[in-house]
Amino acid sequence: MNFKLGDFVRFVDEKREGYITRIIDNLTVGVTDTDGFEIPVALSNLTHVHGHSSAAVTQVSNQPQAIVATEEFRNTGIFLAVAEDHKASAVVHFTLINSTSYQLLLTLATDKKGAYRGEFASQIQPKTAQQIYSANLADIEIWPEFIFQVLCFTPANLKPKSPIEIVKKFKAKDFNGAKKEVKEINKYAWLLQLDEPVPLIDAQKLKESFFRGTSAKQEVKVPGSEISLHIEKLRDDHQFLTQSEIINIQLAHFQQTLDAAIVHQLPSIIFIHGVGNGTLRHHIHKVISKHPQVKTFMDARKEKFGFGATEVVFKNSL
Structure with a gap:
């Protein structure tokens, strides 16, 4: 039986239930019970609770969810939303939001100190969102490095878009900012744009900065008492x-x-x-x-x- 982070499970040998909040190894997971304590449990000692599957707990499952489409062709808008689980708040789910007009060919691999693992691969249709990964937020310091690779496809008469590859090592500071309301998943989440345009460099301003000297200092406002x-x-x-x-x-x-x-x-x-x-x-x-x-x-x-x-x-x- 397959178990995932966020699954609601019941112990086979005792009257206890909880959510899977940590994957310890191939045979053991951490289950947080109703008292808030995380307990290591063998997978063989767990069973799913009917009506409490991962799809029921999270509002975005591993199946693509449609987003309202627009007629205008949208060239950019590939986002990664990281949101806490609806019930097991220690667990966060990574959702790829494709608000572009492209069909995406997406792969996600992880690198944990040289140990690589393919985590997800799929086609993601235009104007859809799909959950691609889950993790325990408390373990962020030992999270692997994430490698996102994206190909953008459209049958329209457009010049092919360059492949996107982003290597991201998440740190605690990435989750210090405010969460934003993400309508595509109907939750508040931290957002990262994977296809964020590279800012254009103003050559004149760059030239002026070379001759500005070191006298220009950043203004610091006087605080109140x-x-x-x-x-x-x-x-x-x-x-x-x-x-x-x-x-x-x-x-x-x-x-x-x-x-x-x-x-x-x-x-x-x-x-x-x-x-x-x-x-x-x-x-x-x-x-x-x-x-x-x-x-x-x-x-x-x-x-x-x-x-x-x-x-x-x-x-x-x-």
């Missing part, structure tokens, strides 16, 4: 972000503002991080406690913020 790190102040789409995405966005904004305050030689600055579970406060204190430009730091205005804000005093202050 109180900086809110609450996610609703930073992102309009915060309700669609995971906890790890939120903390990464908050820390990036904190670091950017801290650097700006140092550049403009501010005497001090207050970061409003809230109380919560203390994770953001812990990370902020860890950074500023070792920063060479920080003189000291303390809880800021407890009568107003309680323990939800930190004031940073810089060494250049009087």
